[in-house]
Amino acid sequence: MKKKYGSSVLDISFRIITPFTLIYGVYVYLNGEISPGGGFQAGALLAVGVVLARLIMGAENKIYNVSGRSAVILAGVGTFIYALTGWVTMLRGGKFLDYGFLPFAIGSHGGHMWPALHATGILFIELGVTLCVMMTIIDILDVVVERTDIE
Amino acid sequence: MQNLIIEAALLLFLIGTTVSVIVLKDLLSATFVYCAFSYCAVLLYLMMGSPDVAFTEAVIGVVSTIYFVVALKKLDRWCK
Amino acid sequence: MRVLATIILFIVTSVFCLNVTDLPVIGDPDSAPNSHVTPHYIEFSEEDTGSPNIVTGVLADYRGFDTLWETTVMFIAGLTAVIILSKNREERFLKKKKGDKK
Structure with a gap:
């Protein structure tokens, strides 16, 4: 898995499939409130994109790659973003994860403040879940590959 | 009626794939039969009207197949 | 032993199949x-x-609080896999041992 396979069919399909998968993952994350989807699915899709790039281009490709060490850190950062959203609402006088007390809102639901604030909170915690799931999947694959690659 | 027939066929296919995953001696083909099991479950979830769960199952089916194939590099392909 | 396991499996499966008829229809309000x-x-x-x-x-x-701990469980699972399977620590340990011998 460290070297690339070097087949022309794989190389060309890689150029089409991987960017499509990554963009579809971002779409599922941003559109999760309206259509089926959400943080977990978006994270798994993004991870599948990176894993495909690793399988086809080898572990040392420079285009779509996350190194093992930064994957562990970013998984923790994702969980921290989730908890931070809860702490911000607590510091402003609400309960834990009470999105009505967030300091700002992205977008407006027809001038109503309450649903806009809640949608913003959901967007932030989904970002945390997406990061955590994506990096955890890459993490486990990285460790298993490290174990199974016998020189 | 049509829905019931399709659902019954899918459930039978589900049982068949599950049994063959246990019985098969070739671990690589057992992995791909497990992948077929996961897509069968996706169709069943869609028929029950829960697209969110079906989406998750589809993505996780792909990820777990990749894990199994990578782990098979270290194991023997044939199970005794 | 195989016969006993088969009989127990058969009994449990039939109990499950009997209980399926008591479940409500999907989408029953x-x-x-x-x-x-x-x-x-x-x-x-x-x-x-x-x-x-x-x-x-x-x-x-x-159910935001549940999802927070679900995410934490995912993170801990990945971290555990890294801690148990990582080769880095093992190599460092082996190097130390070799250094002692020399």
């Missing part, structure tokens, strides 16, 4: 889980949470 809090979610989730998808609203807003 009068069943127990559909009559307690589900009507409230269906009616008010869009103005409460601002998301048209009820599943996202329930997972991320009404």
Whole structure:
């Protein structure tokens, strides 16, 4: 898995499939409130994109790659973003994860403040879940590959 | 009626794939039969009207197949 | 032993199959889980949470605390795999041992 396979069919399909998968993952994350989807699915899709790039281009490709060490850190950062959203609402006088007390809102639901604030909170915690799931999947694959690659 | 027939066929296919995953001696083909099991479950979830769960199952089916194939590099392909 | 296992499996499977007939029909509005809090979610989730998808609203807003610990469990599972399977620590340990011998 460290070297690339070097087949022309794989190389060309890689150029089409991987960017499509990554963009579809971002779409599922941003559109999760309206259509089926959400943080977990978006994270798994993004991870599948990176894993495909690793399988086809080898572990040392420079285009779509996350190194093992930064994957562990970013998984923790994702969980921290989730908890931070809860702490911000607590510091402003609400309960834990009470999105009505967030300091700002992205977008407006027809001038109503309450649903806009809640949608913003959901967007932030989904970002945390997406990061955590994506990096955890890459993490486990990285460790298993490290174990199974016998020189 | 049509829905019931399709659902019954899918459930039978589900049982068949599950049994063959246990019985098969070739671990690589057992992995791909497990992948077929996961897509069968996706169709069943869609028929029950829960697209969110079906989406998750589809993505996780792909990820777990990749894990199994990578782990098979270290194991023997044939199970005794 | 195989015969005993087969008999036990057969009994358990038949008990499950007998109980399936007592389950409510899918989408039955009068069943127990559909009559307690589900009507409230269906009616008010869009103005409460601002998301048209009820599943996202329930997972991320009404049950946000559960999802937080679910994410933490995922993170801990990945961390455990890294700690147990990582080659780095093992190599460092082996190097230390070799250095002692020399």
